[in-house]
Each structure stands twice: as C-alpha cells, then as structure tokens.
Amino acid sequence: MRQLVEPPNARRENTAVRASPPAEARPAQxxxxxxxxxxxxxxxxxxxxxxxxxxxxxxxxxxxxxxxxxxxxxxxxxxxxxxxxxxxxxxxxxxxxxxxxxxxxxxxxxxxxxxxxxxxxxxxxxxxxxxxxxxxxxxxxxxxxxxxxxxxxxxxxxxxxxxxxxxxxxxxxxxxxxxxxxxxxxxxxxxxxxxxxxVDHFDKIEPDTAILSRLNLRNDGYILAVGSLSVGKNLPRILAAMERLSEHHDWKFVVVGGCDLGVFNPQAKASYDLAKNVISAGFVSDGELRALYENAACFVFPSLYEGFGLPPLEAMSCGCPVIVSREASLPEVCGDAAMYCDAHSVDDIVDKVTQMMQDAALRESWRERGREHARGFxxxxxxxxxxxxxxxxxxxxxxxxxxxxxxxxxx
CATH class of the missing domain: 3.40.50.2000 (Glycogen Phosphorylase B;)
Structure with a gap:
C-alpha cells in the first residue's frame, strides 16, 4: 500500500512541536x-x-x-x-x-x-x-x-x-x-x-489594499487575528491578550471573522468591551484578507481546536509571521515554521506577541520560514x-x- 505523500518541510524536527510521521515521496510522474x-x-x-x-x-x-x-x-x-x-x-x-x-x-x-x-x-x-x-x-x-x-x-x-x-x-x-x-x-x-x-489558491488572489486605508492601517504596524463565536477559536483569550497589550503599547489589532448563529450556540457569545486599539473588520473578501496578511506585523492564531487550520498557512504564504498554539492539528500542519504559544495562557500569548513585535529581525526570519513551508501545500x-x-x-x-x-x- 502506498503511503500518502506529505508536504515538504512538514516533517522537519522541532523539539517544541509534535513531529508528523514520515512518508515516502511519490515518483515525479x-x-x-x-x-x-x-x-x-x-x-x-x-x-x-x-x-x-x-x-x-x-x-x-x-x-x-x-x-x-x-x-x-x-x-x-x-x-x-x-x-x-x-x-x-x-x-x-x-x-x-x-x-x-x-x-x-x-x-x-x-x-x-x-x-x-x-x-x-x-x-x-x-x-x-x-x-x-x-x-x-x-x-x-x-x-x-x-x-x-x-x-x-x-x-x-x-x-x-x-x-x-x-x-x-x-x-x-x-x-x-x-x-x-x-x-x-x-x-x-x-x-x-x-x-x-x-494553500496555493492564495497565489491567484490580487490583494485589495483599499482595506488598509479604510481601517487606517500601515505596513508592519498591526497584529492580525481571526475570531468567531466558535469556542475552538479561543476569541476570549485573544481579546484579553490584546486588552493587556494595549495598556503598554500603541499597536493596533485587527480581528477578522464573524459567525452563523444558526450553527453556533448563541450563548457562546459574550459581551466584549474592545480596547480602543482593537478593530473588528468582520467578514472580508479574499483580496482584502490577502492585503491584511501581507501588511501585518504578525498573525496570531492560538486556536484550541482545528481539523487542519488553513489561516496560518495562508498567512505564511503571504509572508506574514505566524504565532499559533500547540493544540490539535496545528503542530502537525505548521511544523517548525511558526512560533508556538500556550493557548490556555493569556500571559504566554502576550509574551509571544511582544517578542515578535519588538524584534524586526525575528519577524523577517519567521516570514522566510513561513513562505518556504507554505510552498509544500x-x-x-x-x-x-x-x-x-x-x-x-x-x-x-x-x-x-x-x-x-x-x-x-x-x-
């Protein structure tokens, strides 16, 4: 029985994450x-x-x-x-x-x-x-x-x-x-x-940079996150981390996403008093999302549950440094191309974002690793x-x- 071909770079060893099982390469035919x-x-x-x-x-x-x-x-x-x-x-x-x-x-x-x-x-x-x-x-x-x-x-x-x-x-x-x-x-x-x-569908999408002007954003000057009512997306801790960071920094935070109340339990929604630096972008087009990925200083995805997790790979393919959790499929999919945080700790999310935002050379390093990794998918x-x-x-x-x-x- 032939084994399934695994995307390159997903198997590189990293002591911080669980390694994916090795797979045989398929002949170039x-x-x-x-x-x-x-x-x-x-x-x-x-x-x-x-x-x-x-x-x-x-x-x-x-x-x-x-x-x-x-x-x-x-x-x-x-x-x-x-x-x-x-x-x-x-x-x-x-x-x-x-x-x-x-x-x-x-x-x-x-x-x-x-x-x-x-x-x-x-x-x-x-x-x-x-x-x-x-x-x-x-x-x-x-x-x-x-x-x-x-x-x-x-x-x-x-x-x-x-x-x-x-x-x-x-x-x-x-x-x-x-x-x-x-x-x-x-x-x-x-x-x-x-x-x-x-993830190569993003290669065909033209960035719609008008959203940057609409939200008053500048290149490398904001942190991007995806949020919804899904419990697995960990939105309360994302917002708590942003609130804490806003107390000490003037960084902007952009949250993309929405919810379907016919699917998600309405009781999962809490009342959030967003910090002044947090921008709720709601649903955006593919072109707008690409522009947000390409210009963000980093993408934060401390999800608790993902069957696969496309957003981190989309961000990587656009050259955006990625911070993800160690939960569910994310270590398997992101390999050693992302910085990892503890999804259950607001303190750790704050720490990892701070590390990324205060070191331009570090961000550039994660950009290159992410781009290389995403090419395999x-x-x-x-x-x-x-x-x-x-x-x-x-x-x-x-x-x-x-x-x-x-x-x-x-x-």
Missing amino acids: CSQWQGPSAGFAFNGKFASQRITGVQRVGYELVMAFQKLFHEETELPVLIPANARTDVSLPKAKVVGPWLKGSLWEQLVLPFAVGGRTLLSLCNMGPLFVRQQVVMVHDVAIYDLPENYSWKYRLWYRVALSLLKRNARHIVTVSEFSKTRIMERLGIDASRISVVWNG RWERSARQLLDVLERELAGGVARSVQTQSKPSRV
Whole structure:
C-alpha cells in the first residue's frame, strides 16, 4: 500500500512541536485517467454556501482533481439551483430546481449520481448513498458540543452515525482528525485516509489594499487575528491578550471573522468591551484578507481546536509571521515554521506577541520560514492524494484505464 505523500518541510524536527510521521515521496510522474467517464461525480452543495474553510477545500480540491484528467473526461459537479454565481466551477451541472440545502442533498442529489462514485468533500453527503467517499474535516460536534446549537448537534450526530456505516471510505484532512474520528465514531483506521489541504489558491488572489486605508492601517504596524463565536477559536483569550497589550503599547489589532448563529450556540457569545486599539473588520473578501496578511506585523492564531487550520498557512504564504498554539492539528500542519504559544495562557500569548513585535529581525526570519513551508501545500498534491485513495480503495469498482506520462512534477 502506498503511503500518502506529505508536504515538504512538514516533517522537519522541532523539539517544541509534535513531529508528523514520515512518508515516502511519490515518483515525479503525472497520471491521468482517460475515457468519457472516470466514474466520479462531486457533491456540489458547497457551491451554494458562504466560502469559509470547508467550502474553500471543496472548490479548490474539485478543480485540482479535474485537472488530473483529460478534458473530455466527464467529472460533473452536481450543484443546486441556488449555487453562487460569483465563483465558477468547471463541469457544473444544476440538478433539481426546487429544493436547496440539506433537503436538496438528501432528496435530489442521490437520484442524479447514477452509477458514479459520489465524492462529498464538505463533512456531509446523502445518508443512504453507499457508493460514496466522504471527507469529514473534524468531529468538533463531539469534541466541542457546547459550540453548537442543539438542533445542529442532533442532525450531525444522526447523519455521521449513518454515513460511517454507508460510505465506502472516509477521508479527512490531518492525522489529528483521523485519530479523533476513529475514537468518536468508532471507525477502523483502515477505512480512513488523510488528504492534506493546499494553500496555493492564495497565489491567484490580487490583494485589495483599499482595506488598509479604510481601517487606517500601515505596513508592519498591526497584529492580525481571526475570531468567531466558535469556542475552538479561543476569541476570549485573544481579546484579553490584546486588552493587556494595549495598556503598554500603541499597536493596533485587527480581528477578522464573524459567525452563523444558526450553527453556533448563541450563548457562546459574550459581551466584549474592545480596547480602543482593537478593530473588528468582520467578514472580508479574499483580496482584502490577502492585503491584511501581507501588511501585518504578525498573525496570531492560538486556536484550541482545528481539523487542519488553513489561516496560518495562508498567512505564511503571504509572508506574514505566524504565532499559533500547540493544540490539535496545528503542530502537525505548521511544523517548525511558526512560533508556538500556550493557548490556555493569556500571559504566554502576550509574551509571544511582544517578542515578535519588538524584534524586526525575528519577524523577517519567521516570514522566510513561513513562505518556504507554505510552498509544500499545493492543491495538485492534495488531488493526487485523493486519487491515490480512490485507486486503492475503489479498485474494481471504477474505471482503471490509466495513462502515465513522464514529466517533471509540479508539486
């Protein structure tokens, strides 16, 4: 059995973090499946949703996976009628004009799959479709139950109990998530595979620097953080650290993010009296976020729970020094390219931010390490990992005609 290819630099030893298990490199070859049909279709429900971390994975992995096949190969993305029009998906096919959301996914999508294997990449899929591979990003619904409304918890627990029985295979995004899925859902390790996320989608985004003027920010003069009502994001300690730092420094702090009260428990929200130097930016566009990453002095992400953790890698790819916690998947994903803090200690968060902000040479060092590390996380590599899983787990159930072309690998 071939091992999954691990992004370079993620395995470098660092006594401050947990090391990722070593993996074999894949030969520098390009495999493309041929024929009018590869036997796959994508669950495109994510195309109707706001683009957050999970939906980003859906978009990028679908497009990278399609590029592994010849152009004439039929690889439809089955989408609801209310799909977004501002983001294009190759080979998208609208299915069912009336229903949307979970009703569309459960009642319409199963009848459009035909004999294909359905690839559901965003935590959920039709509960009774057996020829299906489901990507479960994490099991926060079990690990952080207080984070969610009771209706959301009930639905996901029922759904996951059925999907774990009916899906052909489970894919997840980190070894951390794989371990948690095994424990919480009782699934054997042989039924779960890891497919890393990529971050090179940020290479294609043009920075929208107008946000810097709008928020009155200057280059290298503010600290960036991502916050939401999610308990796992550790927002109370982030804000407490910013409050304390504001007492002694004139640094600005920018908090990006928001929340969906239909998902998160409203009781998770507390009343925060923000320090005068704290700017709540709310939801921002990809271009605005890139501009914020590129011009920030550092990015602070002391999260308590992450299935993967894209924001630190996005920041690294934009040359922003990163401070993260040692919790969950973050050491596995960030390797030795980030400064680590204790997520449970406001004092330690304050200390690490102070170290970073008071030493320009230190920031430059972390910028270079971060850029190098982020280069190893590419969506083409993620797509090849997914294809490896499908070749291995669905052998005999899908077309096996493969053409191998010897050419330098792009990852």
